[in-house]
Amino acid sequence: MGRTGANPKLGFGDLQVGQKHEMVVVEDLSRTQIVMYAGASGDFNPIHHDEIFATRVAGYPSVFAHGMLSMGLTGRMLTDWLGDGVLQGFGVRFRAQVWPGDTLTARACVTAIEPEGDEALVKLDVETVNQKGEAVVVGDASARLPRAV
Amino acid sequence: MSEGVRFPVDRTAILNFAGALGESNHIYYDEAYARGTALGGVIAPPTFVMASAHWNPFGVFRGIKKIPAPAPDQEAARRIRQAEAGSQAGAHNLARVLHAEQHFEYHKPVCPGMTLTVTTRPGRAWQKQGRRGGLLRFSETISEYRDEGGALVVTARSVGVVTEKTVE
Numbered sequence: 348m349g350r351t352g353a354n355p356k357l358g359f360g361d362l363q364v365g366q367k368h369e370m371v372v373v374e375d376l377s378r379t380q381i382v383m384y385a386g387a388s389g390d391f392n393p394i395h396h397d398e399i400f401a402t403r404v405a406g407y408p409s410v411f412a413h414g415m416l417s418m419g420l421t422g423r424m425l426t427d428w429l430g431d432g433v434l435q436g437f438g439v440r441f442r443a444q445v446w447p448g449d450t451l452t453a454r455a456c457v458t459a460i461e462p463e464g465d466e467a468l469v470k471l472d473v474e475t476v477n478q479k480g481e482a483v484v485v486g487d488a489s490a491r492l493p494r495a496v
Numbered sequence: 497m498s499e500g501v502r503f504p505v506d507r508t509a510i511l512n513f514a515g516a517l518g519e520s521n522h523i524y525y526d527e528a529y530a531r532g533t534a535l536g537g538v539i540a541p542p543t544f545v546m547a548s549a550h551w552n553p554f555g556v557f558r559g560i561k562k563i564p565a566p567a568p569d570q571e572a573a574r575r576i577r578q579a580e581a582g583s584q585a586g587a588h589n590l591a592r593v594l595h596a597e598q599h600f601e602y603h604k605p606v607c608p609g610m611t612l613t614v615t616t617r618p619g620r621a622w623q624k625q626g627r628r629g630g631l632l633r634f635s636e637t638i639s640e641y642r643d644e645g646g647a648l649v650v651t652a653r654s655v656g657v658v659t660e661k662t663v664e
Contacts, residue, residue, distance in 0.1 A: 352534035353605075354523060373518060383516035387509070389549030391559030392590050405591030406662035414595035415546050419517040422542040431523040431605075432535050434542050438599030438653075444663070486599075 355430035358495035359467035362457050368428050369454040372420035372475070376412060376449045384416040412445040417484050421475045424453035429490045435468065439486030443477075450478040455488070466491050500615040503548035503641070507608045510540045513547055540606040543598075545641050545650050548614050557590075594663065596634060597655035603648045612641045612649060619653065630660025 373380070382396050390413055393400040401410040418439050425434060445451065452475065459470040469492055475484040507525070514524035522529040523539055530538045549555050554573070606612070619636030626632040634657050641650040 352536065354533040354535050380516065380518065383512075387513040387516040388546045389552075389555065390546070390557045392557045392593065394590060394593075400591070415543055415598065416516070418598055419513075419541065419543040423517055423519060423521075426521060426542065431521070431533070432539055434600075434602050436599070436601050437542055438597070440597045441595055 353430060353432035353491070355433050355492050355496050356427075357429065357492065359460050359462075359469055359492040360494045362460060362469060362492075364457050364460060366457045367454065368424070368456075369452055370424040370427060372423050372451050372453045374450045376445065376447055376451070378410060378447050381410060381412050381416065381447065384413055384419070388413065388415060390415070407444075409447060411447075412449075414441040414484075417441070417445045417451065417475060420451055421453045421473060421484050421486075424475075425455060425471075425473070425488055425490070428455070429469075429492065430496075433490040433492055435489045435491050437473075437486070437488040439473065439484045441483070442485055443481055443483045445477065445483050449483075451475050451483065453484075458487075463491070466493050500613045501548060501552045503545075503551045503612040503614055505540065505544075505606055505608055505610045505612060507538055509547055509550075510538060510544060510608060513544050514541050517541060517543075535605060538608055542600065542602070544606055545600075545612070545614075545639075545652060548612065548641070552614070556593075589658070591662075592659050594629075594657050594659060595654070596657040597653075599653040601651040603650065604643075606641075606649060610643055610649070612643060615640050615642070626659065626663075629657075629663040632660070633658045 385391055385396050394405055395410055395413050398410055401407045422437060454474050455471045457469060458472050461468045469490045471488045473486045473488050474482050476482050511525050524541060527538055616637055616639045619638050621635040623631060623633050634655055637654045639652040640648060643649050
């Protein structure tokens with residue numbers, strides 16, 4: 348079972364190498380959202396939700412977000428821009444921790460457009476920065492898009 | 497396939513996961529909208545397969561869960577434990593484990609109604625001296641998510657790191 352097909356929101360004809368896109372994916376990150384992510388993902392490491400564990404046991408200034416929450420937020424920029432079911436690959440390195448109160452902006456830059464028949468594989472560099480401009484997530488993604496939608 | 501963790505995908509899990517990401521995209525919750533697209537129905541967000549952790553009876557970060565996930569066969573259980581031990585070397589110290597990298601390859605959409613079988617194997621392991629965290633011990637885990645027909649749906653490569661001290 349399973350589905351094929353996709354729901355592209357733009358075509359590769361709308362894109363050029365070097366083109367950039369960005370989206371604010373969270374403003375003033377709340378502890379509530381971190382707890383929601385713990386519950387949804389099943390990652391209950393107390394370092395992400397238990398302030399006393401995070402500060403007194405682990406020695407961090409506070410709880411901090413799961414890396415996968417910042418990756419998921421970064422993915423939202425990609426899917427809102429490019430469409431649903433179009434990603435072929437998405438990979439990141441976690442550069443710095445994301446703290447409660449952080450505002451994150453996810454950015455993408457088109458690095459290649461490789462035609463494959465009627466479609467193209469669009470390659471992107473991805474970076475998510477916090478309100479100080481520090482990269483918290485860096486990586487890349489690829490998406491299969493039609494010429495136009 | 498009977499080996500590996502079995503991960504049944506349903507709309508509520510997708511709703512909760514998308515909600516935690518602050519999603520407003522109709523494709524994750526609005527079946528009527530989703531049916532009108534070429535996808536033909538609701539799908540899961542790109543990082544959703546992380547939620548298979550709920551169904552991993554040996555997961556290090558399960559919390560207090562006492563409801564056992566269905567036990568995979570013995571050989572699969574041995575391999576999952578081994579992969580968990582490798583990827584989370586030192587994870588008994590939850591305060592020192594961080595996620596270093598995560599990579600996904602997508603083969604087809606993850607949809608409600610699928611039961612994915614997750615097979616996990618350890619990958620490379622290496623060490624380096626970090627600027628902030630002291631000696632860093634990295635280890636890689638490769639997970640394959642397959643549908644009922646055995647077809648690959650998602651391939652994931654995760655790199656975990658155990659730090660010597662607090663990273664600030």
